[in-house]
Amino acid sequence: MPPGNEYAAEQLKTQGNAHFKNGEYESAESYYGQAIQKNSKNPLLFTNRANARLKLEKWEDVINDCLRSIELLEENMKAYFYLAQAQIAINHPNEALSSALRAYELCTQSAQQTSNAATISALVLKCKKAKWDIRERERIRRRADLLSDLDASLEVSYKKEADDIEARIEAGDIGNVEGIEEKKELRAEWEKKRDDLRTAFALSDPQMLGKREVPDYLVDGITFEIMHDPVVTKNGRSYERATLIEHLKRNPTDPLTRESLTVAELRPNIALKEACTEFMEENSGWVYDCEDGETDHDTRWAHLSSS
Amino acid sequence: MFASKRLSKELSKLHDKLPPGISLICADDLKEWLMDIRVIDTNPLYQDEVYRLKFVFSQSYPIEAPEVVFVKDDEHPIPWHPHIYSNGIICLDLLDRQGWSPVHNVESVCVSLQSMLTSNTKKERPPGDENFVKYNKQRPRDISFVFHDNQV
Numbered sequence: 001m002p003p004g005n006e007y008a009a010e011q012l013k014t015q016g017n018a019h020f021k022n023g024e025y026e027s028a029e030s031y032y033g034q035a036i037q038k039n040s041k042n043p044l045l046f047t048n049r050a051n052a053r054l055k056l057e058k059w060e061d062v063i064n065d066c067l068r069s070i071e072l073l074e075e076n077m078k079a080y081f082y083l084a085q086a087q088i089a090i091n092h093p094n095e096a097l098s099s100a101l102r103a104y105e106l107c108t109q110s111a112q113q114t115s116n117a118a119t120i121s122a123l124v125l126k127c128k129k130a131k132w133d134i135r136e137r138e139r140i141r142r143r144a145d146l147l148s149d150l151d152a153s154l155e156v157s158y159k160k161e162a163d164d165i166e167a168r169i170e171a172g173d174i175g176n177v178e179g180i181e182e183k184k185e186l187r188a189e190w191e192k193k194r195d196d197l198r199t200a201f202a203l204s205d206p207q208m209l210g211k212r213e214v215p216d217y218l219v220d221g222i223t224f225e226i227m228h229d230p231v232v233t234k235n236g237r238s239y240e241r242a243t244l245i246e247h248l249k250r251n252p253t254d255p256l257t258r259e260s261l262t263v264a265e266l267r268p269n270i271a272l273k274e275a276c277t278e279f280m281e282e283n284s285g286w287v288y289d290c291e292d293g294e295t296d297h298d299t300r301w302a303h304l305s306s307s
Numbered sequence: 308m309f310a311s312k313r314l315s316k317e318l319s320k321l322h323d324k325l326p327p328g329i330s331l332i333c334a335d336d337l338k339e340w341l342m343d344i345r346v347i348d349t350n351p352l353y354q355d356e357v358y359r360l361k362f363v364f365s366q367s368y369p370i371e372a373p374e375v376v377f378v379k380d381d382e383h384p385i386p387w388h389p390h391i392y393s394n395g396i397i398c399l400d401l402l403d404r405q406g407w408s409p410v411h412n413v414e415s416v417c418v419s420l421q422s423m424l425t426s427n428t429k430k431e432r433p434p435g436d437e438n439f440v441k442y443n444k445q446r447p448r449d450i451s452f453v454f455h456d457n458q459v
Contacts, residue, residue, distance in 0.1 A: 222369060222409040224316040246370050247409050255408040 009039035016048060025055040043072035043079070050082040062086035077106040077116070084123055093130035100124045104229070108241065117242035121228060128280065147201050151194060158190035214283075218276050222247065222255070227276050231266040234259065238269045310368040311337045317412055329417045332359065339363050343383075344417050346425050352387055353424055359383040360420070362413060372407035374447050375416060387430045388423065394440045396447050398433060399423065 016031030032049035039045065046069035053062045066083035070076050080103035087096035104120045162183055169179040214226045220240035230238040233254050245263055247255060254261040314337040321331050332341040340362045346353040363374040377385045377395035385391060390398040400406035401419055433439070443450070 222313075224313050243370070243409070250370060251405065251408075253408075255410045258408070 005038045006042075009035040009042065009045065012038065013045060013048065016052070020048070020052055025052045028052040029056065041072060043069040043076060046072070047076070047078045047082060050079065050086075054082055054085055057089070059086040059090045063090075075106055075109075077103050077110065077120075080106065081116075081120060081123065084127060088123075088127055088130055091130075093127055093134060097124070097127035097131055100127045108229070117245060121240070121242045125228060132281075143201065147198070150197055154190060154194055154197065158186065161186055214279065218272070218279055226280065227272070228280075230269040230272045230276065232269040232272075233261055234265060238272055241266065241268075310364055310366050313369055314364060317414070321414065326414065326418055328421055329414070337364065340413065341378075342413065342417055344421050344424075346421060348425050350425055350427070352427065352430055356386070357383060358386050358424075360417065362416075369409040369412065372402050372404065372411075373413070373416070375402050375420075376447055386424055387432070388427050389429050389431045389433055390423070391433070392436050392439055393432055394443075396439075396443070396450070402447075 012031050012035035016028045016035060019025075019031060020028035029049055029052040032045055032052060035042075036045045036049065046065045050062045050065035050069065053065065062082055063086050066079040066086070069079040070083075073079075080099045084096045084099035084103060087093075087099060100120065100123045104117070104124055107116045107120050165174075165179050165182050165186065168174050169176060174182070218226050220227045220230070220243060221237070222239055222243040225240070227238070227240045229241045231241045231244060232238045233244075233256075235254060235257050237254075237256055239255070244255075244266065248261060248263055252260055252262055318334055318337075321334075325331065328345045328347040330343045332343050334340040342360045342362065343357050344360060345357045359378050359380070361376050361378045365371050365373075375397060377383075377391065377397065379385050379395060385393055385395050392398070397420070399419070401411065401416065
């Protein structure tokens with residue numbers, strides 16, 4: 001690289017950041033692009049461009065930028081974070097989830113974990129939900145197929161028997177009045193079977209059963225939501241890592257006992273985490289819906305924008 | 308950032324069930340709620356009166372404490388208490404920045420205030436009430452109270 005290029009790239013990046021801040025994402029993207037031409041070894045240039053491209057919804061380009069950034073710097077929280085958002089946008093929830101989890105892992109390892117943890121947690125949940133949605137759609141389609149097959153075969157055998165009666169009337173084996181009576185009974189019987197079948201399917205749908213409530217022991221006492229990365233404090237209570245850290249930043253005490261408490265003293269509660277995961281897998285549909293909330297994505301991610 | 312989600316959950320719990328003497332008056336949005344409290348024992352200072360509390364939540368609730376004051380109107384007086392100013396501002400460690408904990412909630416604050424009244428025997432205002440009420444321009448959460456006694 002000719003001398004001075006690194007400096008020039010830095011200048012271009014600063015201009016890119018200024019445009020990004022003003023919401024001029026296209027010109028930001030182009031400045032970052034020029035910066036990359038001057039210095040293609042700086043992973044930050046790629047993540048910044050990825051962020052601009054996220055705003056422009058150029059998903060494939062976001063993915064390319066993130067992958068190049070990760071090639072340059074493996075422990076790259078931002079790159080995995082943007083990557084996950086693009087992957088979820090193009091409907092690849094499995095890839096998105098593993099990227100989001102990697103971002104979360106890097107975030108909790110870093111010294112200044114703090115505020116990003118909550119944002120990335122939310123993204124992890126979103127990916128899990130997207131993954132669950134796809135599975136659920138499959139499941140319903142399969143079930144619906146089975147139901148409509150059974151439904152159809154009931155109807156076929158009813159029609160066949162009705163035709164038999166018709167034939168017997170034609171042949172004079174039974175009288176007209178008698179035949180009509182028999183057909184009426186047959187029809188009632190078929191309708192009952194069909195309704196029973198549909199009821200049975202409706203009842204066996206787990207969505208219909210059980211109370212839609214997360215048990216208290218899986219709920220974070222601060223956000224009142226199901227936990228996804230619970231940590232335990234000295235007195236044995238568990239909280240969601242991201243929210244507890246938010247509290248400890250302002251007030252380094254145990255929320256319940258007010259004894260002093262620091263981030264370094266928190267321990268993951270692995271068994272509880274598994275219990276939460278299992279519960280979410282069984283009840284995802286509605287649990288995730290509650291998780292989603294009305295949070296404004298832009299403000300939520302604002303603090304992660306270009307640096 | 309969690310405020311609205313947490314508050315909507317608290318709200319559905321409040322609709323479900325409330326401790327005796329506490330009722331939800333208005334929660335049209337997730338920013339400001341009105342709650343009524345009355346004491347449920349025979350403390351003569353507070354008989355036959357209902358007090359109205361106003362909760363104001365910031366975006367960072369419950370990491371940050373809500374702002375809680377008594378409000379006065381024709382039917383709701385400000386209760387007598389050595390820690391409650393006549394303009395409704397409450398001096399309670401629980402509501403102070405240092406004393407607040409995110410595991411508290413609207414219901415637990417109401418219960419604490421209820422028991423703060425129940426256990427009081429003095430028909431008094433805090434010292435310097437008149438001046439405080441006249442000159443205070445600060446919002447309750449920005450005032451740094453000195454918690455001089457823990458007996459009341």
